[in-house]
Amino acid sequence: MKHYLLSIYQPDGPPPPPDILEPIMRDVNEVIREMKAAGALVFGGGLYPASTATVLTFKDGKMLTTDGPYIEGKEHLGGFDIIQAPDLDAALEWGRKLARAITLPIEVRPFQHNG
Amino acid sequence: MALSQADIARIFRAEYGRAVAVLTRAFGNIDTAEEAVQDAFATAIERWPKDGPPPSPAGWIITTARNRAIDRLRKDSSRQERHEQAVLMQSKEPIDEDDPVHDDRLRLIFTCCHPSLATNAQVALTLRLLGGLTTPEIAKAFLIPEVTLAQRLVRAKGKIRDAGIPYRVPEASELPARLVPVLAVLYLIFNEGYAATSGTGLTRGELCTEAIRLTRVLLSELPDELEIQGLLALMLLSDARRSARVDCDGQLVLLRDQDRSRWDPTPTLEGLRLVQRCLRHNRPGPYQIQAAINAAHAIAAHTDETDWAQIVRLYDQLLAIQPTPVVALNRAVAVAEVDGPQAALQLIDALTAELDRFYLFHAIRADLLRRLDRNEHAAASYRNAIERCENEAEKEFLKRRLAELS
Numbered sequence: 001m002k003h004y005l006l007s008i009y010q011p012d013g014p015p016p017p018p019d020i021l022e023p024i025m026r027d028v029n030e031v032i033r034e035m036k037a038a039g040a041l042v043f044g045g046g047l048y049p050a051s052t053a054t055v056l057t058f059k060d061g062k063m064l065t066t067d068g069p070y071i072e073g074k075e076h077l078g079g080f081d082i083i084q085a086p087d088l089d090a091a092l093e094w095g096r097k098l099a100r101a102i103t104l105p106i107e108v109r110p111f112q113h114n115g
Numbered sequence: 116m117a118l119s120q121a122d123i124a125r126i127f128r129a130e131y132g133r134a135v136a137v138l139t140r141a142f143g144n145i146d147t148a149e150e151a152v153q154d155a156f157a158t159a160i161e162r163w164p165k166d167g168p169p170p171s172p173a174g175w176i177i178t179t180a181r182n183r184a185i186d187r188l189r190k191d192s193s194r195q196e197r198h199e200q201a202v203l204m205q206s207k208e209p210i211d212e213d214d215p216v217h218d219d220r221l222r223l224i225f226t227c228c229h230p231s232l233a234t235n236a237q238v239a240l241t242l243r244l245l246g247g248l249t250t251p252e253i254a255k256a257f258l259i260p261e262v263t264l265a266q267r268l269v270r271a272k273g274k275i276r277d278a279g280i281p282y283r284v285p286e287a288s289e290l291p292a293r294l295v296p297v298l299a300v301l302y303l304i305f306n307e308g309y310a311a312t313s314g315t316g317l318t319r320g321e322l323c324t325e326a327i328r329l330t331r332v333l334l335s336e337l338p339d340e341l342e343i344q345g346l347l348a349l350m351l352l353s354d355a356r357r358s359a360r361v362d363c364d365g366q367l368v369l370l371r372d373q374d375r376s377r378w379d380p381t382p383t384l385e386g387l388r389l390v391q392r393c394l395r396h397n398r399p400g401p402y403q404i405q406a407a408i409n410a411a412h413a414i415a416a417h418t419d420e421t422d423w424a425q426i427v428r429l430y431d432q433l434l435a436i437q438p439t440p441v442v443a444l445n446r447a448v449a450v451a452e453v454d455g456p457q458a459a460l461q462l463i464d465a466l467t468a469e470l471d472r473f474y475l476f477h478a479i480r481a482d483l484l485r486r487l488d489r490n491e492h493a494a495a496s497y498r499n500a501i502e503r504c505e506n507e508a509e510k511e512f513l514k515r516r517l518a519e520l521s
Contacts (some may be wrong), residue, residue: 088281
């Protein structure tokens, strides 16, 4: 089994109104339930907005603490799931299910070491 | 019979895809498989000129490569990963080279054209691993620096290994979707050879030949897939016109001005037969339709006998499946022959926003304006086309046309 990171890229700004968000969250939770039932989900969850991030930089022997996020942009990591899958095709299949449910782009990336 | 190094290289190139495919399954690693075939090549250069070629070169290459790889893995077993591979290899039953290995080549095709790889990486991997072309050969054919291509290959193979792209034939339910990039890669290789997007020569025939060979391999693995038959027919019918596309001075000759007696009858006949077979199944796809369009040209003994109305109908069908501006542009060219250049011009002008950067759009527009005796507008369009064209032979053609206007 290999481990993959499924990153959810989310536009900054307020979340969509409840009548749009609620059915999306229902679908997403259904995919998460399915991942758990299949034993694929290792860990995952949604993040607070990027404005809540703090960046630590160690440079020239000094630690710098600054207001985040590290990369400015219109989109940020909004949440992630770590899954285990036999190969990329299986991981992509979970990614597709998640992308369909969440209606946001999903990036699938392999971990270096197999757990 | 004395074998030269070039003879041996030719045999290896023909068997390269098969050997790498079988060995990739055995070792679970493309690099190890490639190294092993390279080792076998060195051994062949030593032995074949003395002993003569083995009765089954493919079998010899696979067995020799496998044995050399095991030797190498044993020697190099300080690295844990390699040691594990060596253990794995010894525990496996020997590879029977007479066994039908076609599944392995098919696996390799789908790995090389995995949708998670960039198209240019898919093309490079397919030509390298299945076509057996060397890195310098591929770089030269695509007019890109060797270093760039080598890096592209390393990066793609790294992704296959690290991301865990499987070495597997997709299941029947996924097959149609997974075939799309495979056919696109083969057609891209063919087109790069046929219409060489940049550079001086108009055709780089080896790429066409290679694309046809690889499409035949794919069809032999999946003989019932009509779109593969369609693609092969499309390539054969286009390729039959290759020598007639250029005159003795290396100048481009348009389809309607080509000497049809110079069209090669062998690929034409094979292409027509494939198109007929596709038509009987009546499950049209984009490649089958494009092949049928080419067949309509192929059966016209003279330009004037071309059934343009049928070609327009085929483009209507294609446009319904593939509603792209380029298909609409090609359809307009056929419309010009049925309803006249004015009707076609109206269709083409509606595509300006989408196709302004495409030199053929302006070249076709220029030709229609020329036929309507609107020479000033035609000249402006020819100049737009020349500005955007990167192929020297086609540029020359457009310049001649521009000069003829005044």
